[in-house]
Amino acid sequence: MSLTPEQLISTLSQISRDIDETTKDLVQLDRKAVEARAEYRVEFAGVFLNCEGSIELRKRLAEIETQSAYLKAEIAEQELRAAGHSIRALRDRLDVGRSLNALARMEWGTS
Numbered sequence: 001m002s003l004t005p006e007q008l009i010s011t012l013s014q015i016s017r018d019i020d021e022t023t024k025d026l027v028q029l030d031r032k033a034v035e036a037r038a039e040y041r042v043e044f045a046g047v048f049l050n051c052e053g054s055i056e057l058r059k060r061l062a063e064i065e066t067q068s069a070y071l072k073a074e075i076a077e078q079e080l081r082a083a084g085h086s087i088r089a090l091r092d093r094l095d096v097g098r099s100l101n102a103l104a105r106m107e108w109g110t111s
Contacts, residue, residue: 008104012097019090026083033076040069 048062063070 005104005108008097008101012094012101015090015094015097019087019094022083022087022090026080026087029076029080029083033073033080036069036073036076040066040073043069 044062044066047065048058051058051061053061
């Protein structure tokens, strides 16, 4: 598959825009993960302090009572990791595109 110079430029420009957009998403997801983790910790501490029994029993009861907040925090962390993987994949695509662009320029220069 041979691309025209315009197609290569367009593709590389789109990848660059995708990186910028995903980076913005990453910032928002990072904040969401921090907030979810803090919410979980506060909820856990509140339940733990209001339970009776041994420390181990209170921990387990707090874990049970805050399982939905914990899951929310874990999902937020997973979304953050996924966005990071997306940025790395986009950067890899950009590197490949740059290599193809260099090869195409050499080919166009010799034709």
